[in-house]
Amino acid sequence: MSHTPFILASYLISAAVLLWAALSPMFSQRALLKQLKNRQAHMEKEQ
Amino acid sequence: MNRFILFFHNTGSPPWFYRFSGKLIPWLWLGFAVLTVIGLYMGLFLAPPDYQQGESVRIMYLHVPAAWLSMMIFGLMAIMGFIALVWRIRVMEVLMISSAPIGAAFTVIALITGSLWGRPTWGTYWVWDARLTSELVLLFLYFGVIALYNAYDEPRKAARAASLMAIVGVVNLPIIHYSVLWWNTLHQGSSIGTSGSGIHPSMLWPLLIMAIASKFFYGANLLSRARLQLLKQDHRKRWVRELL
Amino acid sequence: MTPTRKRRLIAVLVIIVGVGAAATVAIKSLNENMLFFVSPTDVEEQSLPAGKRFRLGGLVAGGSVTRDSEGLAVKFVVTDGLASVDVIYDGILPDLFREGQGVIAIGELHPDGHFNAAEVLAKHDENYMPPEVADALEKAGHTNASDGQ
Numbered sequence: 001m002s003h004t005p006f007i008l009a010s011y012l013i014s015a016a017v018l019l020w021a022a023l024s025p026m027f028s029q030r031a032l033l034k035q036l037k038n039r040q041a042h043m044e045k046e047q
Numbered sequence: 048m049n050r051f052i053l054f055f056h057n058t059g060s061p062p063w064f065y066r067f068s069g070k071l072i073p074w075l076w077l078g079f080a081v082l083t084v085i086g087l088y089m090g091l092f093l094a095p096p097d098y099q100q101g102e103s104v105r106i107m108y109l110h111v112p113a114a115w116l117s118m119m120i121f122g123l124m125a126i127m128g129f130i131a132l133v134w135r136i137r138v139m140e141v142l143m144i145s146s147a148p149i150g151a152a153f154t155v156i157a158l159i160t161g162s163l164w165g166r167p168t169w170g171t172y173w174v175w176d177a178r179l180t181s182e183l184v185l186l187f188l189y190f191g192v193i194a195l196y197n198a199y200d201e202p203r204k205a206a207r208a209a210s211l212m213a214i215v216g217v218v219n220l221p222i223i224h225y226s227v228l229w230w231n232t233l234h235q236g237s238s239i240g241t242s243g244s245g246i247h248p249s250m251l252w253p254l255l256i257m258a259i260a261s262k263f264f265y266g267a268n269l270l271s272r273a274r275l276q277l278l279k280q281d282h283r284k285r286w287v288r289e290l291l
Numbered sequence: 292m293t294p295t296r297k298r299r300l301i302a303v304l305v306i307i308v309g310v311g312a313a314a315t316v317a318i319k320s321l322n323e324n325m326l327f328f329v330s331p332t333d334v335e336e337q338s339l340p341a342g343k344r345f346r347l348g349g350l351v352a353g354g355s356v357t358r359d360s361e362g363l364a365v366k367f368v369v370t371d372g373l374a375s376v377d378v379i380y381d382g383i384l385p386d387l388f389r390e391g392q393g394v395i396a397i398g399e400l401h402p403d404g405h406f407n408a409a410e411v412l413a414k415h416d417e418n419y420m421p422p423e424v425a426d427a428l429e430k431a432g433h434t435n436a437s438d439g440q
Contacts, residue, residue, distance in 0.1 A: 007163075025272045168386070170387075183316065187313050194309065
């Protein structure tokens with residue numbers, strides 16, 4: 001049995017899982033900061 | 048104040064933690080990147096195939112570090128949960144709950160790579176032996192901690208409940224570790240123990256480097272998740288407004 | 292029900308379901324697989340009934356493997372040093388299958404005493420080394436690492 005597909009699948013799946021783990025908080029942080037900044041700008045305009 | 052106590056005190060302060068971790072994260076990612084490049088090069092190109100498993104031994108460089116880390120993170124969560132429950136340090140609560148998705152991710156990696164190694168080596172993707180089953184239970188415990196935390200509106204109460212579950216769930220760790228000794232399992236015993244290692248140095252070095260690299264990943268990822276969590280909780284507080 | 296109470300209720304349910312699922316899986320595994328496999332000695336002592344499915348674990352006895360001239364059928368002896376069981380298997384063997392290797396055969400005893408395997412798994416041990424090192428060890432007269440524990 002050739003082992004290559006199993007090794008390849010292991011590395012690809014692990015990379016995908018780690019990429020998700022690393023990127024998801026970065027994207028959420030960016031979105032949250034943007035949202036907070038917008039709100040702040042909005043509030044300052046009202047004052 | 049003594050420098051150590053000052054550090055401890057500061058760590059408990061969200062604005063200070065936010066600033067400090069922001070400076071630390073790039074260095075942790077750098078450490079992870081450098082070690083991973085070295086470890087993968089050694090593991091995939093320099094290390095020889097195994098005399099029995101052939102090339103599929105290369106899956107070990109992912110599987111073993113992920114499995115180690117999946118257990119270590121749960122143990123740390125129990126310790127952080129304990130500190131959070133007793134001293135009510137909010138940053139500790141945030142660190143505890145931010146660890147859970149990372150631990151779950153590494154458990155998933157350990158289970159999938161183990162399964163992909165098992166097919167060519169054992170002849171099966173999965174068996175219900177004590178080692179594999181207890182590692183699957185660990186994944187459910189991570190999901191349980193996350194679900195319990197999300198079931199509460201109030202983050203501090205949520206963290207206390209989740210901490211309690213992490214502390215209770217820690218009984219699973221010795222079961223995972225000793226399963227291969229206590230019961231007949233398909234999974235082999237530990238290669239690395241107090242009596243030395245059953246792994247040839249040419250394979251052991253890439254394995255250890257990958258194991259250290261995975262800890263850097265955990266550190267960097269944990270801090271960015273904890274920062275996000277703090278921002279969410281404190282978005283109405285002054286330090287966040289000043290930050291913007 | 293107030294939203295807070297509803298959340299608490301959900302939390303409690305999540306705990307019950309989670310712990311319940313974990314306990315079920317654990318008990319299932321402990322009952323069935325506390326002994327993931329039985330040894331040839333167990334088979335001899337316990338006189339297991341024919342036709343009951345179980346897992347037989349042990350080492351493939353040296354020189355015992357005979358393959359059918361046509362087809363995939365293979366006969367070998369599984370031993371634990373004290374007792375041994377004849378195994379007949381018709382199917383694809385895992386790569387690691389060889390004489391002296393630890394294996395787990397899943398199947399049932401035939402009334403005449405041999406074991407009909409439906410599936411054969413190879414057990415790996417905790418030693419990892421390059422082929423040259425394994426050869427050198429064997430030449431030096433060390434027991435082959437695949438002899439198992």
